[in-house]
Each structure stands twice: as structure tokens, then as C-alpha cells.
Amino acid sequence: MVMQALYDTLKPRFLLGEFTKQRDDLAFITVEAVRLHALLRHLRDQEGFTHLVLLTAVDWLEDGQFQLTYLLNNRAKRQDVGLRVLIARDNATMESIHDLWAAAATYQRELREMFGIDFPDSPRLHEDFILEGWQDIPPYRRDFDTLKYAQENYRDRPGRETRDPAQHMKQQLYGED
Amino acid sequence: MAYQPDRSQYPQKKADGTLDIDLASGKYLKLWQGPQHPGITGNMAIELTVCGDEVVEGKTHVGYLHRGFEKLMERRTFMQCFPIVCRICVPEPDFNEYCYAAAVEELAGLEVPELAHWIRTLILEMGRINSYLMYLGGQAGAFGQGVIGQWTTYVRDLMLDRFEELTGARIYHMFIIPGGVRDNLPEGFAARMETTLQEIESTLGDVERVMFHNAVFKKRAVGVGIIAPELLDSYGITGPNARAAGVAKDVRKDQPYLVYPELDFEAVTGKDSDIYTRADVRRRDLLLSIDLIRQILVKMPKSGAVMTKLPNVLHWKIPRGETYIRGECSRGEYGYYLVTDGSGYPRRVNVRGPSYTHSIALFERLVVNANISDVAALLVSLHTYPPEIER
Amino acid sequence: MKEELLKRMVKGPDGVEFEVEPLRDYYCEAGPTVQTPAYTAIIEKLFNWARSESIWILGFGTGCGAIEMRPLMTPRFDAYRYGIQWRPTPRQANLFVISGYLSTKTLKRVIRSYEQMQSPKYVVGLGSCTINGGMYWDSYNTIKRLDDYLPVDLYIAGCMPRPEALLAGFEDLKKLIRAGKAEGANQYAENFEWYKANQKSVIHDWDMPDYNW
Numbered sequence: 001m002v003m004q005a006l007y008d009t010l011k012p013r014f015l016l017g018e019f020t021k022q023r024d025d026l027a028f029i030t031v032e033a034v035r036l037h038a039l040l041r042h043l044r045d046q047e048g049f050t051h052l053v054l055l056t057a058v059d060w061l062e063d064g065q066f067q068l069t070y071l072l073n074n075r076a077k078r079q080d081v082g083l084r085v086l087i088a089r090d091n092a093t094m095e096s097i098h099d100l101w102a103a104a105a106t107y108q109r110e111l112r113e114m115f116g117i118d119f120p121d122s123p124r125l126h127e128d129f130i131l132e133g134w135q136d137i138p139p140y141r142r143d144f145d146t147l148k149y150a151q152e153n154y155r156d157r158p159g160r161e162t163r164d165p166a167q168h169m170k171q172q173l174y175g176e177d
Numbered sequence: 178m179a180y181q182p183d184r185s186q187y188p189q190k191k192a193d194g195t196l197d198i199d200l201a202s203g204k205y206l207k208l209w210q211g212p213q214h215p216g217i218t219g220n221m222a223i224e225l226t227v228c229g230d231e232v233v234e235g236k237t238h239v240g241y242l243h244r245g246f247e248k249l250m251e252r253r254t255f256m257q258c259f260p261i262v263c264r265i266c267v268p269e270p271d272f273n274e275y276c277y278a279a280a281v282e283e284l285a286g287l288e289v290p291e292l293a294h295w296i297r298t299l300i301l302e303m304g305r306i307n308s309y310l311m312y313l314g315g316q317a318g319a320f321g322q323g324v325i326g327q328w329t330t331y332v333r334d335l336m337l338d339r340f341e342e343l344t345g346a347r348i349y350h351m352f353i354i355p356g357g358v359r360d361n362l363p364e365g366f367a368a369r370m371e372t373t374l375q376e377i378e379s380t381l382g383d384v385e386r387v388m389f390h391n392a393v394f395k396k397r398a399v400g401v402g403i404i405a406p407e408l409l410d411s412y413g414i415t416g417p418n419a420r421a422a423g424v425a426k427d428v429r430k431d432q433p434y435l436v437y438p439e440l441d442f443e444a445v446t447g448k449d450s451d452i453y454t455r456a457d458v459r460r461r462d463l464l465l466s467i468d469l470i471r472q473i474l475v476k477m478p479k480s481g482a483v484m485t486k487l488p489n490v491l492h493w494k495i496p497r498g499e500t501y502i503r504g505e506c507s508r509g510e511y512g513y514y515l516v517t518d519g520s521g522y523p524r525r526v527n528v529r530g531p532s533y534t535h536s537i538a539l540f541e542r543l544v545v546n547a548n549i550s551d552v553a554a555l556l557v558s559l560h561t562y563p564p565e566i567e568r
Numbered sequence: 569m570k571e572e573l574l575k576r577m578v579k580g581p582d583g584v585e586f587e588v589e590p591l592r593d594y595y596c597e598a599g600p601t602v603q604t605p606a607y608t609a610i611i612e613k614l615f616n617w618a619r620s621e622s623i624w625i626l627g628f629g630t631g632c633g634a635i636e637m638r639p640l641m642t643p644r645f646d647a648y649r650y651g652i653q654w655r656p657t658p659r660q661a662n663l664f665v666i667s668g669y670l671s672t673k674t675l676k677r678v679i680r681s682y683e684q685m686q687s688p689k690y691v692v693g694l695g696s697c698t699i700n701g702g703m704y705w706d707s708y709n710t711i712k713r714l715d716d717y718l719p720v721d722l723y724i725a726g727c728m729p730r731p732e733a734l735l736a737g738f739e740d741l742k743k744l745i746r747a748g749k750a751e752g753a754n755q756y757a758e759n760f761e762w763y764k765a766n767q768k769s770v771i772h773d774w775d776m777p778d779y780n781w
Contacts, residue, residue: 133773
């Protein structure tokens with residue numbers, strides 16, 4: 001209820017998109033990329049959502065989009081709100097929010113490396129973060145096949161068997177017939 | 178007279194805010210602390226630029242333990258993910274299991290039996306004790322007090338015995354499974370747990386006398402590494418690091434989960450926000466956990482179902498949705514962000530480990546102007562575990 | 569090659585310029601050599617006995633198995649009674665325990681640390697992930713077989729192995745050393761080219777000298 005009220009007051013001002021209530025204290029709201037920074041500032045300074053819990057991305061390969069999720073927490077009111085921002089997958093670029101939360105710079109470094117999303121002006125964005133000497137496409141993208149990469153680069157010890165769990169369990173449970 | 182450092186050689190700031198460090202001038206020295214170094218927590222590295230014995234710039238390097246869990250989970254079924262999540266954090270693996278299980282249950286709409294909630298809380302508190310005991314040994318060790326580590330590791334072993342009795346494993350328990358827990362408590366568990374708790378309490382009394390009342394420890398830990406309360410939100414600081422700064426940030430109280438609403442406790446806080454206070458907050462939090470375990474063992478139902486009926490896990494599909502589950506682990510807020518797309522595999526899992534912000538953004542700020550010999554103690558006092566940073 | 573390894577002119581704090589060629593000045597160009605056994609068998613036997621009774625482990629927790637090292641140092645399991653202890657630097661250690669999976673980023677540091685250790689030296693692979701990838705068999709960032717990259721004398725299976733298993737493993741290693749069969753370091757010297765080729769095939773940004781001891 002409280003989250004719905006918050007959504008209704010903010011909707012006309014920030015042209016919010018879809019509202020999904022997950023729990024009483026957690027809701028997700030779709031936001032346009034250009035309005036995100038202003039909305040975050042408003043939530044942080046006026047609504048008490050002062051804690052940036054996480055910033056991450058989801059790859060919707062079929063739709064050609066990245067979903068960025070900014071999760072904010074209001075400790076006094078015991079509420080969480082997740083802001084979903086959909087950006088194009090090709091040449092993905094997003095405004096940096098390190099001026100609002102200093103810790104966001106680290107998340108943006110990780111997203112740049114693992115998804116290939118660019119955050120112009122974010123500090124130390126192009127330094128290696130987790131990977132070193134990585135030459136393939138960013139590994140968290142859906143079109144990167146980790147099994148294929150592992151088979152091409154690292155050798156198996158002979159004699160290893162890999163079973164499909166569904167088939168294997170079927171045989172274990174029901175036998176041959 | 179207080180020591181006055183000579184700041185004439187300090188680097189100037191460039192226009193973009195970074196320091197103008199000319200290594201060839203011979204004024205500065207680059208020191209690598211880690212990954213192979215005794216003064217580092219786990220497998221990570223700090224790149225220090227020092228002037229004399231004072232640090233002018235520090236950079237955290239992580240990624241040495243990266244296994245790509247978030248990618249691997251995208252190609253495992255919901256049940257196949259369960260045995261690998263605990264490997265994300267070694268000293269306190271149970272939070273991964275709980276957060277993952279709770280996220281899957283919420284999206285799949287599963288109801289967990291009452292007793293399972295109690296056993297989950299019990300396991301999480303036992304894990305917290307283990308983690309704090311490791312920490313106390315590490316913090317004392319960073320100041321050269323090796324004996325504390327010997328004591329705390331010994332009583333941690335006793336707690337691992339209880340874990341072994343309950344789950345069959347010392348480190349990776351794999352006990353909190355989506356849908357409940359694997360088993361009820363064994364016969365006579367409460368009595369044996371009480372003996373273990375008494376042993377830990379008596380050791381903590383010794384630790385308090387030898388470590389917290391020690392003049393050397395006080396001299397080196399008081400007033401060092403102060404986190405100003407204004408930094409908390411900007412740097413995403415949670416857990417004991419925030420509580421030592423006087424803010425009672427504790428997910429167990431703020432947004433209670435499992436059976437915490439039924440337990441009687443107050444969040445432990447400190448005032449001074451230095452290394453000493455953080456260690457003290459953790460010691461008192463450990464005593465709180467012991468108290469909570471006693472309450473749980475008394476209040477929990479003695480029998481009942483511990484597992485709900487799951488759909489066929491080989492063809493288990495979860496409808497499209499997203500959620501975030503959080504819990505208060507020994508280092509701060511631990512959380513799982515899970516996105517499903519209606520298939521039998523998670524679409525995306527993101528793990529929010531508290532060390533992520535503590536040991537990178539916050540540490541790089543705190544380490545400036547620290548003495549080289551305090552760097553290890555400062556890093557330990559933030560209680561970081563590298564695997565939850567890079568996963 | 570890293571910039572700091574290139575030949576360059578350096579101006580010291582006192583204003584004198586001098587030339588630095590890191591590969592020649594800081595590292596040794598000679599590769600590893602095979603260590604021949606002592607002249608008489610009985611001396612070699614004595615040496616091997618001494619080596620087996622002083623196993624000094626390099627304190628480098630490369631993976632999650634490192635957590636079971638801590639109990640080994642404390643009274644309950646007490647590895648010190650077997651002459652096993654932990655050292656902070658590779659120069660003082662002769663056993664490298666690879667405690668679990670190795671990401672390629674760590675592998676690079678492991679190779680450096682291993683090459684800095686003094687011969688005779690031994691490698692123990694701990695956990696199933698060093699044997700064949702274990703849980704991370706399909707991960708893009710962890711190697712699968714440790715013995716492709718370093719000469720492994722002994723594997724201890726488990727995920728993760730209990731402290732008792734580690735103690736049993738170290739006892740087995742002692743038997744190997746006493747029997748003169750723990751020849752990992754010599755293997756590494758003999759097949760140096762092969763190991764280097766394997767190492768460079770997974771470390772795509774090789775920016776250090778080939779042999780850094």
C-alpha cells in the first residue's frame with residue numbers, strides 16, 4: 001500500500017513505467033534512462049532511500065536490451081524499491097551515478113567489465129577489475145558460452161563423464177524399462 | 178609530543194582529482210601487499226603508494242578468486258544451483274544457502290514449515306559465531322598477538338563439531354535447501370550445544386582480558402581507521418562497521434526475517450568507530466549470538482515437518498519474476514537478487530556481499546595517510562572476505 | 569611485456585642517470601636446472617629424510633581450502649608436531665599447497681611464487697577442483713588440471729578435504745620424499761618448455777619473464 005502511494009505521487013513527475021509489487025516492503029518500478037538520475041536524487045534526498053543496496057544488470061538477449069537494476073533501501077520506513085532501466089544492448093551506455101553514491105563506481109566498473117556497459121565519467125572505469133587479460137566478449141553476456149570457452153581453453157583429464165541430470169536420474173530411479 | 182609528519186614531499190592533486198605521483202622521482206615507493214602476503218585477508222591484493230612510512234594512495238585488486246558463479250548458475254537448474262551457492266563465501270557459507278533458498282521459495286510460491294524457519298535461524302547464528310571467532314583471531318594476529326587465534330580457532334572447531342553433527346560437514350553444510358532444511362535436530366543436540374556455548378563464553382572471557390585489556394592492542398587500535406558516520410550511506414556500509422559508528426543498522430531488527438521477530442534482543446552498537454570499537458562490537462555481537470541460540474533452542478517447536486513437498490526438481494520451472502532477499506551476516510547485509518524468466522534455469526543471480534563496498538571504495542578511502550604497519554589491521558577490521566566480492 | 573620490464577634510463581634521487589634493464593638486472597636469465605642426487609646413496613637417503621621432516625608450507629591461500637589450514641596450525645590438529653609449519657615467503661618454503669581452484673589471474677601469481685621457491689620443492693593439489701575442475705568444470709575462469717601447469721607431487725581429494733585428510737596427505741608426501749619419488753621440481757626443469765607453453769596458453773597477457781626466481 002505504502003509503495004503504491006509512493007508510486008502514485010512520483011508517477012506524473014518522473015513519467016514512471018510499470019509497477020510490480022513483489023512483497024509489502026519491496027517493489028520494482030520501470031524508469032526511463034534519462035529520468036533515472038533525477039529520480040534517484042529525489043528518492044535519496046526527499047524520500048529517505050539513502051542506501052544503495054546494489055546495482056546490477058540483466059541481459060535480455062531476446063529483446064536486445066539490458067535491464068539495469070538499482071535497488072534502494074529506506075531503513076526508517078523498512079522499504080526497498082528497485083528501479084529497472086532498460087537500455088539498448090548495442091553500444092550500451094548509461095549515465096554514471098558515482099556522484100550520488102561513491103560506492104556506485106565499483107559496481108559500474110564491474111558492469112563495464114562483465115557486461116560491456118559504458119558509464120562515461122565514472123572513475124577508474126577502464127582499469128581491470130576482476131578479469132585480467134580477457135580477450136573474449138564480456139563473460140556475463142548471455143551469448144557468451146562458458147562451457148565452450150572452458151573446453152577450448154582448459155583440458156579435461158581423460159575418463160571424465162558428464163551426464164544429463166534428467167536422463168541420469170530417470171535411469172537411477174526407474175531403471176532401464 | 179605528537180608525531181608531525183613531513184608533508185612537504187606529499188603529492189599534489191591533478192586537475193581530475195587523481196594524485197600526481199612520479200615514481201621515478203624516488204620520493205614514492207610502490208608496495209604490493211598480496212596476493213601472497215601474510216598481512217592480507219584471503220586472496221586479494223592492495224597496491225600501496227607510500228611516502229616514508231605513510232600511505233598516500235591505496236588501490237584494492239580483486240578477482241583472484243573469481244569463478245563466475247553468476248554465470249555458472251545461469252546454466253544450472255534451480256536444484257543444481259543449491260550445492261554451489263555455499264562455495265561463494267567460505268567462513269560463513271550458510272547465508273548463501275538461506276538467501277538463495279528464500280529467493281527461490283518466494284518466486285515459486287512455496288510455503289516453508291515453521292520448524293524449518295527455526296532451524297535455519299539456528300544455523301545462521303552458529304555460522305555467525307564461527308565467522309566472528311575467525312575474525313577475532315585475525316584481528317589480534319594483525320597486531321602480533323598469535324595466541325588469540327590459537328584459542329578462537331580451537332573453540333571454532335568445537336562449533337564445527339556441532340555443525341558436523343547436524344549437517345554432516347565441517348565447512349560447506351548444504352543444509353538449507355529450497356523448501357526447508359534437510360533434517361531435524363539430532364537427539365540431545367541442545368545439551369551438547371550448551372556445553373559448546375559455555376566453552377566459547379569462557380574463552381571469550383579470556384580473550385577480553387588478554388586482547389581487549391591489553392595496552393599494546395589499545396595503543397594500536399584506538400583512534401585508528403575511523404569511519405565518519407556521514408560516510409555510511411555514500412559508501413554502502415552495513416553491519417558491525419556501521420554499528421560501531423553508532424548507527425543501529427541490523428537487518429535482523431530493521432527488516433526481520435525468519436524467526437527474529439520472536440526473539441528478544443537489541444542491536445549491538447558502539448560509539449567511536451575505530452578498530453578497537455569494531456572489534457568490541459563484534460565480540461559483543463558474538464555474545465548476542467550465543468544468547469540467541471539459547472533462546473532458539475528453548476522456544477523452537479520440538480517436532481514437525483522440516484521440508485515442504487517440492488515439484489519434480491528435474492523439470493522445475495519458476496514463473497517470470499524478480500526479487501531481493503537480504504539477511505544480516507557477520508559482516509553486514511548479505512543479499513541475493515534473483516531474476517527468473519519462466520524457464521527451468523535462473524535468468525540472473527546477483528550476490529550482494531558486504532565486503533564489496535567495504536574493502537574497495539571504503540578501504541581505499543580509509544587507507545590514505547595510514548601507517549604501513551596499520552594497513553593489515555585496518556583491512557581485517559573491516560572484516561572482508563574476498564570471494565564474496567568477485568564471486 | 570609490462571612497461572616496467574622494458575629497458576630504460578632512470579634518474580635517481582641524487583640526479584645521476586643510469587640505465588636499467590630489468591630482465592637482466594632483476595631476474596636471472598638461466599632457466600631451472602635438474603638437481604642430481606648426492607654422490608652416495610646413503611647421503612641421499614639422509615638428505616631425503618631431513619627434507620621429509622621439515623616441510624615448510626608457503627602461506628598462500630589460493631582458494632577456499634585455505635580455511636582448513638587454520639585448524640591445522642592450532643592445538644587440535646597441530647601439524648607442527650610432524651615438522652610442518654607455515655612460512656610467509658616463498659624463499660623459506662619448500663611445499664606449495666594449492667588450496668583449491670585456481671583462476672587464471674591467481675595462476676600467474678602461483679607460477680611466480682613457485683619459481684621463487686628454493687629446490688627441492690614440492691606441490692600438493694588440494695581438493696577436487698585441482699584434479700579435474702570439480703564444481704567449476706565449466707567455468708571460464710578456472711583451470712581444470714593443475715598438473716598441466718605445475719608439477720604436482722600429490723593430490724588430496726575432497727571438497728573440501730578435512731584436516732585429517734590433509735595430515736594423512738602430508739604423511740604420504742613424506743613417504744614419497746623419503747623414497748626419493750617426489751621429483752616434481754626436476755620434472756619441471758626437464759619439461760620446462762612444455763610447462764611454459766601450457767601456462768602461456770591460458771594466461772593471455774603474459775607480461776613477466778619466463779623464469780622468475
